[in-house]
Amino acid sequence: MVQNMNYRKCIVEAVNGNRSVIGNDVHRLRYHLMPPAGLLNDPNGLIHFKGVYHVFFQWNPFGTKHGRKSWGHYVSQNLTDWTLEEAALVPDEWYDKDGCYSGSAVEHEGKMYLFFTGNVKNERNERSTYQCLAVSDDGMNFEKKGPVLNLPEGYTPHFRDPKVWKEGSRWLMVLGAQNVSGQGEAVLAQSSDLEEWEFLGPVAGSNINGLGNFGYMWECPDLFRLDGEDVLIVCPQGLEAKGDFYQNLYQAGYFTGSFDAGKVSFEHGTFAELDRGFDFYAPQTMQDDTGRRIMVGWMGMTDDREQSHPTLSSNWIHALTLPRVLGVKAGKIIQKPVPELETLRGAETRYELNMHPSEICTETVSPASEIAVNFDESLKNGFEMEIRKDIRIVFENGKFTVERDTFDKTGREQRAVELECLDKLQIYLDHSSAEIFVNAGEEVFTCRFFPDAENNDISIGVSEKHTVEFCQWPLER
Numbered sequence: 001m002v003q004n005m006n007y008r009k010c011i012v013e014a015v016n017g018n019r020s021v022i023g024n025d026v027h028r029l030r031y032h033l034m035p036p037a038g039l040l041n042d043p044n045g046l047i048h049f050k051g052v053y054h055v056f057f058q059w060n061p062f063g064t065k066h067g068r069k070s071w072g073h074y075v076s077q078n079l080t081d082w083t084l085e086e087a088a089l090v091p092d093e094w095y096d097k098d099g100c101y102s103g104s105a106v107e108h109e110g111k112m113y114l115f116f117t118g119n120v121k122n123e124r125n126e127r128s129t130y131q132c133l134a135v136s137d138d139g140m141n142f143e144k145k146g147p148v149l150n151l152p153e154g155y156t157p158h159f160r161d162p163k164v165w166k167e168g169s170r171w172l173m174v175l176g177a178q179n180v181s182g183q184g185e186a187v188l189a190q191s192s193d194l195e196e197w198e199f200l201g202p203v204a205g206s207n208i209n210g211l212g213n214f215g216y217m218w219e220c221p222d223l224f225r226l227d228g229e230d231v232l233i234v235c236p237q238g239l240e241a242k243g244d245f246y247q248n249l250y251q252a253g254y255f256t257g258s259f260d261a262g263k264v265s266f267e268h269g270t271f272a273e274l275d276r277g278f279d280f281y282a283p284q285t286m287q288d289d290t291g292r293r294i295m296v297g298w299m300g301m302t303d304d305r306e307q308s309h310p311t312l313s314s315n316w317i318h319a320l321t322l323p324r325v326l327g328v329k330a331g332k333i334i335q336k337p338v339p340e341l342e343t344l345r346g347a348e349t350r351y352e353l354n355m356h357p358s359e360i361c362t363e364t365v366s367p368a369s370e371i372a373v374n375f376d377e378s379l380k381n382g383f384e385m386e387i388r389k390d391i392r393i394v395f396e397n398g399k400f401t402v403e404r405d406t407f408d409k410t411g412r413e414q415r416a417v418e419l420e421c422l423d424k425l426q427i428y429l430d431h432s433s434a435e436i437f438v439n440a441g442e443e444v445f446t447c448r449f450f451p452d453a454e455n456n457d458i459s460i461g462v463s464e465k466h467t468v469e470f471c472q473w474p475l476e477r
């Protein structure tokens with residue numbers, strides 16, 4: 001307990017000690033949740049509990065590397081105004097001494113139950129994993145109850161990220177795992193009381209359900225029913241890039257199909273990436289009191305690019321995406337920014353641009369603003385847009401491409417998706433990020449970028465005559 005208080009005191013000191021350097025960083029975001037200091041990765045424990053939204057996050061408050069993780073904690077009444085609370089979980093027990101890793105939250109009999117992975121390493125750097133429980137009456141103070149599920153036979157210690165939900169009278173848990181043959185899997189456990197858990201087996205994975213070789217580890221699974229489909233979100237590691245697919249180091253995507261908890265099976269179709277951009281990983285969803293399925297992702301990735309983030313010199317790195325409402329249409333996930341974000345709109349500017357081929361229209365925008373671009377008719381070809389002299393969007397020959405400067409500014413990189421036609425764009429621009437929603441959430445590109453502070457122009461061009469509506473709402477706070 002004493003150690004626990006000291007650890008928490010050190011976190012507060014780390015945050016206070018970095019306040020001024022971080023406060024002066026031009027790359028700090030204004031719509032997005034960020035670490036108050038240090039490194040943030042996965043969103044955890046998303047829950048709408050007693051009318052309050054809770055978003056926890058993987059957090060190393062003491063540095064910008066992936067060290068021992070705590071659970072940072074943000075709360076909100078409305079998904080737009082967030083308050084940072086004291087860290088919910090810190091790595092201070094034998095079963096989590098090297099990190100309170102990712103997990104989820106559920107409500108039961110008025111209490112909040114957090115499930116997380118206790119990460120432990122020995123002197124030889126060998127890993128052990130414990131699936132743990134912590135309980136809270138008020139959603140602020142958590143009492144750890146310790147491990148509730150041990151590592152089952154047939155799996156390596158890469159077994160983590162419990163996501164729990166209720167189905168009928170029993171509780172189910174899906175976890176990310178690696179079996180002893182080195183294949184990634186999503187596995188299932190069940191419980192009648194949230195305290196004792198029974199391992200059931202894999203529901204999907206590499207070389208299961210006819211999937212073929214599909215990665216050496218699956219992280220951060222989530223399983224839910226939406227619009228008449230069962231959806232399994234997973235983050236496979238070890239997929240090779242193929243054309244426009246799997247361009248990031250690790251992938252975040254989903255399968256839709258039919259889940260049968262009784263048979264411990266999930267019949268599913270092909271894997272689809274959730275986001276086409278450069279910086280998206282480890283998403284998690286919650287169902288809120290209005291019944292919406294809301295997803296938040298990590299706007300980052302554990303890869304070499306982390307070392308060239310310009311924010312490192314201000315002792316912080318990474319952020320979460322905006323909350324997005326999910327829907328399923330013809331087996332495909334559609335993502336839209338939560339409508340609550342519209343309450344942040346400042347004074348609107350709206351132009352009707354009667355554009356001719358080869359003409360370029362330029363608008364100056366606020367570095368934190370919502371942008372909408374609508375076309376008089378579906379574009380089949382020929383659109384381009386440049387954002388703050390860094391991001392370039394091109395729609396040409398059935399391909400929608402987003403290009404940006406590399407973080408170290410030595411080159412350019414791009415991501416692309418095939419797209420039949422372009423109807424509209426909605427872009428949340430923040431000081432060092434852009435979330436680009438294409439055709440009302442049919443595709444999303446999430447990108448961090450680090451433009452020069454003086455460049456605040458957006459320019460657009462079309463290759464055929466069109467009326468283009470351009471709207472901007474600067475963030476009003």
Ligand code: FRU
Pocket residue numbers: 041042058069101102103117160161219220281282302
């Ligand atoms: C995903 C992940 C999880 C793990 C956590 C540790 O980014 O590797 O599998 O629980 O991060 O911070």
